Amino acid sequence: MTTFATTHSTGSGASTARPKRIFNFSAGPACMPEEVLAQLQEDIWSVRGSGIGIMEHSHRGPVYDRIIEEAEADCRAVAGIGDTHHVLFLQGGATLQFAMLPLNFLHPGKSADYADTGVWATKAFKEAKLFGKVNVVYDGSKTKYDHTPAPSEATPTDGACYFHYCSNNTIYGTRWPSPPKTKSPLVCDASSEMFGRPYDFAGHAMIYAGAQKNLGPSGVVLVLLRKDFLETQRKDLPLATMLDYRKQAENGSRLNTPNTFGIHVMGLVFKWILKNGGLKAIEQRNAEKAKVLYDAIDGSGGFFKGHSTPECRSHMNVVFRCPSEELDKKFLKEAEALGMDGLKGHRDAGGLRASIYNAFPRKGCEALAQFMSEFKRSFG
Numbered sequence: 001m002t003t004f005a006t007t008h009s010t011g012s013g014a015s016t017a018r019p020k021r022i023f024n025f026s027a028g029p030a031c032m033p034e035e036v037l038a039q040l041q042e043d044i045w046s047v048r049g050s051g052i053g054i055m056e057h058s059h060r061g062p063v064y065d066r067i068i069e070e071a072e073a074d075c076r077a078v079a080g081i082g083d084t085h086h087v088l089f090l091q092g093g094a095t096l097q098f099a100m101l102p103l104n105f106l107h108p109g110k111s112a113d114y115a116d117t118g119v120w121a122t123k124a125f126k127e128a129k130l131f132g133k134v135n136v137v138y139d140g141s142k143t144k145y146d147h148t149p150a151p152s153e154a155t156p157t158d159g160a161c162y163f164h165y166c167s168n169n170t171i172y173g174t175r176w177p178s179p180p181k182t183k184s185p186l187v188c189d190a191s192s193e194m195f196g197r198p199y200d201f202a203g204h205a206m207i208y209a210g211a212q213k214n215l216g217p218s219g220v221v222l223v224l225l226r227k228d229f230l231e232t233q234r235k236d237l238p239l240a241t242m243l244d245y246r247k248q249a250e251n252g253s254r255l256n257t258p259n260t261f262g263i264h265v266m267g268l269v270f271k272w273i274l275k276n277g278g279l280k281a282i283e284q285r286n287a288e289k290a291k292v293l294y295d296a297i298d299g300s301g302g303f304f305k306g307h308s309t310p311e312c313r314s315h316m317n318v319v320f321r322c323p324s325e326e327l328d329k330k331f332l333k334e335a336e337a338l339g340m341d342g343l344k345g346h347r348d349a350g351g352l353r354a355s356i357y358n359a360f361p362r363k364g365c366e367a368l369a370q371f372m373s374e375f376k377r378s379f380g
C-alpha cells in the first residue's frame, strides 16, 4: 500500500530541507497554509525588516500599528464589509463569546433565540442561560444532529434580542446551506468555517470565529460586529472592561496586550486568501475537496456511512463511520501508519472525521479516498 506521508509542498519552497510533513486532518488547531508558515519563520526572527521578531514587538509601536491595521483592512476586503462593522481581535476563544454575547446583548425581561445544532451550539445556549432568558428554537438532538433546520423547523421569536446559530457544526459535520432568515439580529458562531465560503457577513449583527481552524493559531478570536447592533448593548450592567465590546472597539482590540502573534498570523492568512482568489475561489476548492471524500463515502456501497444528511454536509468536517467500532479503530491505525493523522471522530459523535479546512491540500483528500477504497476492498 502506498505511504502518503509527504512534504506536500504548496510550491512556496516551504518544505525544502525540512522534516517531512504528514496529512493533518485535525479538527483544530489545524493545518496552516505552508506559505504562511514559511513567512512566519522569517517573521519570528525579524518582521518587516525591523530587526525585531513579531513576538518581540510592542503592541503599541509603529511596526505593530501597521500589522494590525493591515490585518483589519485585509479582513474587511475578504469579508466585503465596510464601515458598518467593527473588526475585533479578542481573546478567550470562541467560548468566551458564548458569555460575552448575552452579557452585552441579552436584556432583562427579554429573551434570545438559539438553534441547537450540536455540541458547540449547545454550549452557547447553556452559557447564555447563566445570564438571561433563552428560547431554544430548534433541538437537533432528536435527530442526533444529522442536519441543520429547514425554515419550517425553527421559528424565531418575535422581539428576541438576537438569534444565535452555529454555521458549521465541527463535531457532526453539518452546515447551514445558507444563513437563517430572522427579524431579530443574526449572530453566528462561524469558528469552523470562517472564510471557507462567501457568506452574508454584512447582513449579520455579529459573526465570531476562534482562529484555530481556518484563520490562525488558537487563543485569538475574530469578531465582526455591526455598529447598529452595538448600539443595542445593555447599559445597565457594570461590565468588566475586557468583556465590553464597546470598549474593545474604542481601543482597537488593544485594551490590554492582545495576542500580537495570533493577529499577525491571521493577517498573513487574510493575504493568502486574497492572493488565492478570495472566498469564491476558496469555496470552489473546498467544494471539490469535500466531493472527493463524499464520493468515496457514497461510492462505498454502504460500507462507509456519513453522519450528515446530504443537503447539510459540511465542506470542512467530513464525519463518517465504518460498519463497526472495531473497523473504525483499524481504519485509524492503518491511516496513521500511512501518514494520515487526526481522523478520530469527536468523542460525542464517535466514528471518524476528516477535517479539511481551507489550507488542507486536495492531495490529502485524494490520498484518504484512495485509502478508503482499499480499506473497503479488504474489509467490506
Ligand SMILES: Cc1ncc(COP(=O)(O)O)c(C=O)c1O
Residues within 6 Å of the ligand: 028, 092, 093, 094, 095, 096, 120, 166, 168, 169, 170, 189, 190, 191, 192, 210, 211, 218, 219
Ligand atoms: C463551532 C465551534 N465553536 C466554538 C468552539 C470553541 O472554540 P475555542 O476553543 O476557541 O473556545 C469550537 C472549537 O472547536 C468550535 O468548533
